[in-house]
Amino acid sequence: MRIIADLDRCEGHGLCEEVAPDMYELDENAMVVIVHPDVPESLERPAEAGARVCPVAALKVMK
Template identity: 50%
Template sequence: MDIDVNLGACEGHGLCFQVAPSVYEIDHEGYVRLRVAVISRDLEDAAAAGARACPVAALKVVAPRIDRPESSQKEHNHDER
């Protein structure tokens, strides 16, 4: 799991931090930052809860990008010649 942080939407309410301080922190300007570079399995529930707590939806839970094998990418890329 990954968390997308939309800093343009963040208003500094800090609810994400209050709900999940192991995942989120507030920077010196009052905006959210991820405390960890990788959301481990044991932090997934907390990360998701913190994202849901955001009143302006500045945090979004996303599935990690899964790279397909090179041959599979070529099969699906119709622009490549």
């Protein structure tokens, strides 16, 4: 599984980071950074949950 971020859509709400801090963080410009683009199996559920809560759909889950 991979997570892809559309940085043109990201508005820096940070909900992904709140839900899955091991997967997502915001940089100094409040843009999402994916900590593990190739998601380890142990983080698949949090990664998907973080992508789902993004209010602007900036995160895409690729299976």
